[in-house]
Amino acid sequence: MILVGELSLWVALLMAAWTTTVSFSGGLQGRSDLVKSGERAMYATFGFTLLSSIGLWTALFTHDFSIKFVASYTSANLPKAYLFTAFWAGQAGSLLFWGLILTMYCAIAVFSNRRSNRAMMPYVTGTLGVVSLFFLMATAFGANPYERLDWVPADGRGMNPQLQNPGMAAHPPMLYLGYIATAVPFAFAVGALITRQLDAQWLGAVRRWALVSWFFLTIGIVLGMWWAYVELGWSGYWAWDAVENSSFLPWLTVTAFLHSIMIQEKRGMLRKWNVTLVVLSFLLTILGTFITRSGIIESVHAFAQSSVGNWFLGFLIVVTALTAWLVSTRLNDLQANAELESMVSREAAFLYNNLVLIGICFATLWGTIFPILSEWVKGDKITVGPPFFNAVNGPLGLLLLALTGIGPLIAWRRASVSNLRRQFTWPVGFGVAVFVTLIALGMRDAYALISYLLAGFVFGTIIQEFVKGIGARRKMYGEGLVSASLRLVARNRRRYGGYIVHFGVVVIFCGFAGLMFKRDVTAVLKTGESVKATDPYGHEWTFTSQGISRFEQLNRNVVAITFDMTRDGKRMGLLSSEKRQHVNSMGEPTFEPSTEVGILESPKQDVYLVFTGAVDADTAAVHIHFNPLVWWVWFGGIVMAFGGVIVMWPQAQRAERESGYMAQIPMGRERETMSGAGV
Known part of the structure; x- marks a missing residue:
């Protein structure tokens, strides 16, 4: 099986090359036979990558120390659970693992769109083929996990003790699942740009994959924080380490996209912004992978010095140049259907939210790459530490927390004074009550007081939105409290699942302030x-x-x-x-x-x-x-993940009984009830 796995890696590489070639050719020539051949080749790419992965796992479990990767990251007395996770303990194995997840995602994306988005699918498949081809080439030529030793040692070196932890067993796969999922929205963005199909149609598929990316990145980041806390012995869980930041950057841009996509769906706005966010998220994953795998930064999370970093740097430059050209030639097709009517509206609040997220992303990116740039320019590495990140991102984080509560309270298009007064009274009052109570209890730290004031405000917003929605259902359908609560979420998973995510964010901020x-x-x-x-x-x-x-x-x-x-x-x-x-x-x-x-x-x-x-x-x-x-930091992460599951879950259909009730409600009242309570 080991030999089969080694040969399968090269066959997978050939299949990825075939996918790329015939998919783009089929799209340009309008030949459905070539398009189908490219899609079948994508399935084959995944199949052979899976075989190659099974071959490496076989080598790990059978202690084949003639293979350099096995001898470098395992030993005969390593527990079997960590023999499985040793797959991603080193550069070569983790690249193959990356390729396995990538080709799996590619196969799922192609299969799920076999009857939809047919005009752009040849270019989507071809783009996914290019990305798969690059990663498989980096694996086969840059860091081959099947490389043999000149002599067979009696035992292997073993796994780094810091990796022998349940958190590290789960943390990398979760991050990879989130990282790699950005490739699918990127491919759809390229397909939409090439075919000029830049209306809301392509957003449906992109949104689902963006949610997958956000969900797994969230879990991966929280697991990484937990691992750092319990394993590294420094009593903290986030140090603004370059590798930590590399996972945080695409999470910020994907979060921004998931907010702004609602504006495009609702108002037809922010088309250029959304395409840019999709492309940027993918480019940030490649940049993060370059930082992690090049060895140019020192981190407990990073891999050793390797020529693979040059592969990723070259790929990043080429993809950035090509996508920048592609976007610049489609600017006319990306014109918005509507304009922002008021700076005091829900779409404006979402826009402010996005600007803050991108501000945090830029500050984090600058602080991360500054040591690299300083070494390239001056020859001396100037390190940017936590004080810089805390000074810049701390206030931006508090502003983001405030906008989390403000956005749901403001009406679309234009908010009236009466609307603002009615919507903000309870949440602001709740936040002030928390603030006054904490001062009375003796708290004097300004940062903590502001954090808990804003947390109380956002929590008040969430309570108000649920109370209004549940009350509306009970009045309209005569449901009990529990039934109304469950059906409220089930009938509008995106909105109320998002509120649950926001609640998790509030809990995490409260935990942060505690330190x-x-x-x-x-x-x-x-x-x-x-x-x-x-x-x-x-x-x-x-x-x-x-x-x-x-x-x-x-x-x-x-x-x-x-x-x-x-x-x-x-x-x-x-x-x-x-x-x-x-x-x-x-x-x-x-x-x-x-x-x-x-x-x-x-x-x-x-x-x-x-x-x-x-x-x-x-x-x-x-x-x-x-x-x-x-x-509460770990609990907040669990709540965020739970909210993400609700948002991703397929939307339930309305029951016939509800349809009967709705048919009896006058049109004006129905519109007011649905928009105000979110039922």
């Missing part, structure tokens, strides 16, 4: 000695060392420190942190020792224990952090 009050203490303790610390809520904690223990576990030797904890005299249990030395099957050390933190988690705060090292056989140095509200 403004974190505290920590450092201690060096012998067995039986204690250290006292006061948490942000004023509780006094006592940590008593239970001594250092040493033992072997799975593929590692462990040195652990355990503490008995009390809070205000009440026992809170034991908490341990470890130093792990990973070894191969012969007991030889493979990597530098890694730290496994101990976390006592609760919705109020995390007690975060880091074993920094053993001073002697009975003395341990530790760092203890009190991190408020971190639990």
